Amino acid sequence: MAGSGIDVDLFVPLPTRGVSDEVRNKYKNHKVEVRCNGRLRIHRIGIPKEGKSVIGRAARYILMNAVFILKSISSKADVIFVQSTPPTQGATAAIIKKVMHIPFVYNLQDVFPDSLVGTGIAKKGSAVYRMGRVIENFTYRNADKIIVISNDMKTNIMTKGVPESKIEIVNNWIDGNVVKPIPKDQNYMYEKFGLSRENFNVVYAGNLGYAQNIEVIIKAAEVLKDCSDIKFLIFGKGAQEEEYKNMAAELNLCNLSFFPIQPYSEVSYVYSLGDVSIVPCKKGFGSSAMPSKTWSIMAAGTPVLASFDSDTDMEKLINSQKVGMFNHAEDWEGLSSNIKYLYSNREYLQEYGRNARKYVEENISREKCVGKYIMCIKNSKNIN
CATH class of the missing domain: 3.40.50.2000 (Glycogen Phosphorylase B;)
Known part of the structure; x- marks a missing residue:
């Protein structure tokens, strides 16, 4: 995105999954990182490490999203772009959109709460599932564009009332120069x-x-x-x-x-x-x-x-x-x-x-798929 002329402020938590305490401590000292000739600014947010407790992880997500809201509304963004993991991110972006009156592009990587049912974490109709559907519907209703990664995902959310005109399909890409056959x-x-x-x-x-x-x-x-x-x-x-x-x-x-x-x-x-x-x-x-x-x-x-x-x-x-x-x-x-x-x-x-x-x-090349993302984000400025 930054390479295509878009100024990007990226808000992320300090790394926690699959990294050592040494790596995590290294990033604690680099809470703001500037790349791409100043067009990309990475803001790393210091919040507790992710544990195995469901309640603890949920609390961490809520804290993270609260910080995202405060950081975002103090910025001068033209478009909000968020991914669907954790699922509360979509609702967070919807709130930011309402406060800032700017378009919201949602990158749906995992359909929630369907994924909870599929993994056996929750049952269809349970309190957790119903709460998930409330979050899901609120997110879809407020997103100006929803980027999904497959036709199956597109069909899934269309059955839930999302108009086809709101949906773009962009596969997750792979860099063929990085991943390649090894004899x-x-x-x-x-x-x-x-x-x-x-x-x-x-x-x-x-x-x-x-x-x-x-x-x-x-x-x-x-x-x-x-x-x-x-x-x-x-x-x-x-x-x-x-x-x-x-x-x-x-x-x-x-x-x-x-x-x-x-x-x-x-x-x-x-x-x-x-x-x-x-x-x-x-x-x-x-x-x-x-x-x-x-x-x-x-x-x-x-x-x-x-x-x-x-x-x-x-x-x-x-x-x-x-x-x-x-x-x-x-x-x-x-x-x-x-x-x-x-x-x-x-x-x-x-x-x-x-x-x-x-x-x-x-x-599925990186160039083709990233180009579709950039086009979708640039076009979203003309939605509202």
Whole structure:
């Protein structure tokens, strides 16, 4: 944005997830950072670290949003642009809009409170769900433009009364210069983790939580445990990490290993380890999300194995672009069958990998997607 001539004031909390106290303390001394010849000013807000308690996290979000309101209304902004995580951000931006009388562009990355139902945190019709719908409706009603990341998400919010004219679809992008295929003989991860280049590797990398349904991978590994050269490599951490590790240990799976999550700078090496990489989800969760790891896998030239909800953008992508194979969410027998098929028919691996990389280069490049954001933000100045 700053590079396109927009002056940006970015308000963010001090980093807390996946960073050491040393890194956090470093940023405490850089609460205002100026970049891009003065066009980008990053304002870091000192608030408590994020804990595991739901109540504590909610209190942190409320405090953060209160500070955002105070900081924003003292600025001279022409447009407000916020993302949907945490979900209270949208309501915060709506309040700022009403006070400052300026347009509000909302970047919807996760449909709330649907995601709470999908992850099992709340039930449809519960008090938490109803409160979430109030926040959601207030946000959608006041947003001048809503940028969503998939057709599924667009359909979802249109069924809730959002007019189509308010919605723009912009996929989450991937920088193909950063994430790219790494040849096996140049991938040092094999040596780092003591892996064989002769094995057929099935990779998952990311959060180990409820919504990701890592259980389907573990059960597929159990089905294929007698195939000695098919190995399942799981990189990640999350709320259910120990539960998943215990499940694998109880099944005595020698073909499945857990590894620490790797920094983003190593993502090309991680996904290039895989002959295939898995994108799983809990049943009912896929209609409101298109995992961004999909683009990272494809940028690395690796075929995608999606264990996902049917009739979604994910299924359409896999089948229409021939970038991998699809099975229904929670169907570990279907997943294991797809793995075995590609293991036995490896000529498809190169075809799917080439198609995946080509699709990313032509459709999900950073330049194209950022350009759409900039156009939407600039056009929003003429809405009111």
